[in-house]
Amino acid sequence: MATTDRSVKDSPMLSPLPHPSGRLPILGDVLKLSPSTPVQGEMRMAQDLGSIFEIKIIADRLVVVAGADIAEEIFDESRFAKAIVSPLTKVRQIAKDGLFTAYNSEPNWAKAHNVLAPAFSKTAMRSYHDTMVECVTDLVTYWERSIQGKPGGAVGVPGDMNKLTLEIIGRTGFGYEFNSFAAEATDPFVASMSRALSHVSSSANDIPILRDILGYKGIRQFPKDVELLQSVVDDVITARRRGGSPEQNTDLLQRMLDTPDPATGELLTDENIRYQVLTFLVAGHETTAGVLAFALHYLSLDSDILTRARAEIDEVWPDRSQVITFDQVAKFRYIRRIVDETLRLWPSGPAFFRKAREDTVVADKYLLKKGHPVLVVLLALHRDPAVWGRDSEHFDPDRFLPSAVRARAGHTNAYKPFGTGARACIGRQFALHEAVLALVMLIDKFDFTPDPSYKLKVKELLTIRPDGLELTLTHRTRL
Numbered sequence: 001m002a003t004t005d006r007s008v009k010d011s012p013m014l015s016p017l018p019h020p021s022g023r024l025p026i027l028g029d030v031l032k033l034s035p036s037t038p039v040q041g042e043m044r045m046a047q048d049l050g051s052i053f054e055i056k057i058i059a060d061r062l063v064v065v066a067g068a069d070i071a072e073e074i075f076d077e078s079r080f081a082k083a084i085v086s087p088l089t090k091v092r093q094i095a096k097d098g099l100f101t102a103y104n105s106e107p108n109w110a111k112a113h114n115v116l117a118p119a120f121s122k123t124a125m126r127s128y129h130d131t132m133v134e135c136v137t138d139l140v141t142y143w144e145r146s147i148q149g150k151p152g153g154a155v156g157v158p159g160d161m162n163k164l165t166l167e168i169i170g171r172t173g174f175g176y177e178f179n180s181f182a183a184e185a186t187d188p189f190v191a192s193m194s195r196a197l198s199h200v201s202s203s204a205n206d207i208p209i210l211r212d213i214l215g216y217k218g219i220r221q222f223p224k225d226v227e228l229l230q231s232v233v234d235d236v237i238t239a240r241r242r243g244g245s246p247e248q249n250t251d252l253l254q255r256m257l258d259t260p261d262p263a264t265g266e267l268l269t270d271e272n273i274r275y276q277v278l279t280f281l282v283a284g285h286e287t288t289a290g291v292l293a294f295a296l297h298y299l300s301l302d303s304d305i306l307t308r309a310r311a312e313i314d315e316v317w318p319d320r321s322q323v324i325t326f327d328q329v330a331k332f333r334y335i336r337r338i339v340d341e342t343l344r345l346w347p348s349g350p351a352f353f354r355k356a357r358e359d360t361v362v363a364d365k366y367l368l369k370k371g372h373p374v375l376v377v378l379l380a381l382h383r384d385p386a387v388w389g390r391d392s393e394h395f396d397p398d399r400f401l402p403s404a405v406r407a408r409a410g411h412t413n414a415y416k417p418f419g420t421g422a423r424a425c426i427g428r429q430f431a432l433h434e435a436v437l438a439l440v441m442l443i444d445k446f447d448f449t450p451d452p453s454y455k456l457k458v459k460e461l462l463t464i465r466p467d468g469l470e471l472t473l474t475h476r477t478r479l
């Protein structure tokens with residue numbers, strides 16, 4: 001039986017994990033790391049080292065999983081679970097025991113999961129649709145204004161996608177407008193949020209010894225930013241408690257205030273609701289923004305794909321004088337495949353951590369100790385040639401045709417853009433709805449011309465985005 005085969009005692013021959021060549025006595029593999037793009041570095045290492053390997057960073061040993069065969073074992077919830085290690089421990093300074101950063105053992109995880117699951121049901125999603133449409137419409141107006149009288153006007157795509165998704169989660173989440181599309185100075189909340197997130201991710205990516213030196217300025221600013229974030233959110237919660245009219249509010253905040261945990265009968269505390277709101281802002285905006293930016297990059301380069309997408313718009317949403325409906329969004333099968341394929345090549349959360357529940361042996365020969373962190377590199381897993389073929393680097397939405405998905409039925413563990421198991425993404429349907437909706441509305445209104453000299457360069461913070469991507473917009477002329 002499989003479990004016996006894998007138990008530590010019965011393994012006749014344990015092997016050391018493969019590691020990069022040229023390992024140094026004290027530094028280990030430090031010189032092989034890519035400090036500003038660590039996950040892309042690990043993706044490249046996997047090409048030589050295979051499905052599982054180890055990187056030694058001074059005293060730390062990071063186990064990296066990059067292939068579908070090993071991932072299959074690591075995703076087995078009876079043997080492995082989500083691990084909260086850096087950078088997530090750093091994100092905890094903002095979001096504490098909010099859903100994304102709670103330890104598996106913290107009671108608030110299960111409680112908030114129970115309370116919030118219905119807030120991401122299909123019925124709930126329907127109630128966010130109009131607000132999402134309103135936000136995309138605001139972006140369209142913002143873009144129209146920005147290119148008016150400026151033929152050849154280019155827009156910064158990742159930044160504008162961030163504005164859009166922050167506005168969407170702010171308005172659907174807790175009825176808060178960040179005024180992202182107003183020309184004036186950045187909202188202080190947004191400024192603190194982006195500074196805090198980049199502090200967290202830069203101090204997570206760098207090499208331990210340099211952290212204290214390089215992070216000095218950030219270390220003083222960070223607590224101030226966190227305090228501002230918390231006080232704004234607390235004010236929103238207090239205001240809602242005082243003046244809220246529940247029948248009009250179906251947003252995430254109102255649901256958290258009103259819904260008791262079915263298991264304990266208890267409501268979430270105001271303090272915990274604060275951390276959930278911050279969690280949704282952290283986990284729910286840059287991720288979807290990244291997918292949208294990468295998708296627009298590919299659409300700007302491939303006119304065949306764009307033509308098919310627009311043909312689908314004509315078919316599913318023929319009368320554009322009518323606002324697009326919730327049910328229409330679900331019918332965009334081809335545009336959904338564009339999103340799926342974008343999340344394959346560039347999963348916006350490019351890696352996540354697991355840990356063994358007990359000492360265990362994987363691939364019949366590698367011992368993983370209880371609790372030792374294992375990094376699953378989706379960037380590599382999603383390109384594993386054993387599953388995705390020799391052309392796995394090539395962007396092709398047809399990989400997600402139902403027939404193609406069926407043909408991969410034996411490899412369901414080779415595609416996990418939303419994570420896995422109990423701690424998988426709660427916002428998956430929300431993100432997919434918003435991404436498909438935004439792509440439909442944007443490619444319907446605009447043509448996107450790439451800068452011929454732009455070569456895709458991927459920036460890593462906690463999430464990934466196409467670095468410096470600018471596209472020239474022109475109003476689409478239709479007959």
Ligand code: MNH
Binds near residue numbers: 101113279
């Ligand atoms: Mn999201 C967890 C990817 C959009 C809220 N999300 C995760 C995980 C991945 C992920 C991967 C698991 C991380 C881990 O194992 O450590 N999320 C995405 C991607 C998108 C995304 C690729 C967009 C595309 N996520 C969203 C949106 C929201 C959201 C939108 C909220 C509205 N995600 C979460 C929360 C968790 C999570 C909350 C933590 C769930 C839990 O642990 O219970």
